[in-house]
Amino acid sequence: MSIRIAPPLLLIFLLMIHSDCTYTYPTGYQIMKVFWTNGWGVKPPDLSKDPEYSQRLQYLGDEQQNCTIRLSHVTQKDEHMYYFRFTTYTPDNKWLGHPGVTLTVTVYDSSTRYNSVRREDAGRYSCALHEHTYISPAVHLNVMYPPKESFVAVNPSGEIVEGDSVTLSCSSDSNPPAEISWFKRGKFVGSGRIYSISKISSDHSGEYKCKSINKRGEKYSDAVTLNVMYHPKSVSVFINGSPEIVEGDSVTLICSSDSNPPAEISWFKEGTFVGSGRIYSISNISSDYSGEYKCKSRNKHGEKDSDAVTLNVMCELMMVQ
Ligand SMILES: *[C@@H]1O[C@H](CO)[C@@H](O)[C@H](O)[C@H]1NC(C)=O
Numbered sequence: 001m002s003i004r005i006a007p008p009l010l011l012i013f014l015l016m017i018h019s020d021c022t023y024t025y026p027t028g029y030q031i032m033k034v035f036w037t038n039g040w041g042v043k044p045p046d047l048s049k050d051p052e053y054s055q056r057l058q059y060l061g062d063e064q065q066n067c068t069i070r071l072s073h074v075t076q077k078d079e080h081m082y083y084f085r086f087t088t089y090t091p092d093n094k095w096l097g098h099p100g101v102t103l104t105v106t107v108y109d110s111s112t113r114y115n116s117v118r119r120e121d122a123g124r125y126s127c128a129l130h131e132h133t134y135i136s137p138a139v140h141l142n143v144m145y146p147p148k149e150s151f152v153a154v155n156p157s158g159e160i161v162e163g164d165s166v167t168l169s170c171s172s173d174s175n176p177p178a179e180i181s182w183f184k185r186g187k188f189v190g191s192g193r194i195y196s197i198s199k200i201s202s203d204h205s206g207e208y209k210c211k212s213i214n215k216r217g218e219k220y221s222d223a224v225t226l227n228v229m230y231h232p233k234s235v236s237v238f239i240n241g242s243p244e245i246v247e248g249d250s251v252t253l254i255c256s257s258d259s260n261p262p263a264e265i266s267w268f269k270e271g272t273f274v275g276s277g278r279i280y281s282i283s284n285i286s287s288d289y290s291g292e293y294k295c296k297s298r299n300k301h302g303e304k305d306s307d308a309v310t311l312n313v314m315c316e317l318m319m320v321q
């Protein structure tokens, strides 16, 4: 008798693999019973009757020459020598496949891979036996990692003017996906991947960062600066010097206004342009300079006039002796 049995099996945890087994015996014998066992001795146990195996063991062969079995849900406990056995009628004989087949179970668990596993290793894995066509069902390897690059995109990307709608979106690469929170100059302002400002005002100008966090770690983005442009506001004129202006004095008018970008200033006396620049100076003033003055503040987003201020130049009384 000869039994041809597959070489030692290498199995991966929970995968089932089968491989053909055939046997031959001299003519004239009649098969009574075929079974697989994992022991020797006078009465080797029939594995299909063993509660440890009966649910997992399937005899796929026939009773003539094919002794193929399938063992599923293999664990390390199944590491054994296994033997095919059959008995025949007349003459009454018991036969055992020699040298049997060795089942080697190799268990890969996450701790074996963990230290060296990389993001790129994520994916579906199957195993196959060398020189066999059988390929196991795939298992999915899910590689967790902390947020890596984290950056903020601003829409619209160009100039932002007061009243615009602006969205900041935070992108980060992590597994599992990160939770996002937003900070303006270090102060929490909102959460979620997108931070929307529907009617932006100059108060929203400043540095923003997003923070990506998952259970493996956290990462701040680089800061992005929102620079909100707006037309001149709160335009006013200050007179530098004594309110009592006497001929021959020097008088300085200062125009103050708030705008982004900074405004260009022009000066008007009673509606007539008299000069430009933030400061308007008059030296050796005469009564011709009396009147109402305004400054106009203008940038590309708009313009605004100050309220009028009045210069009233008095004549100096000369005491002549
Ligand atoms: C033995 O039986 C198995 C399962 O039915 C089958 O896949 C295999 O082809 C058979 N082998 C031979 C040599 O007949």
Ligand SMILES: *[C@@H]1O[C@H](CO)[C@@H](O)[C@H](O)[C@H]1NC(C)=O
Binding pocket: 248, 284, 286
């Ligand atoms: C100031 O103006 C008056 C009148 O125009 C003139 O007489 C005088 O010389 C001026 N003084 C100076 C210092 O320029």
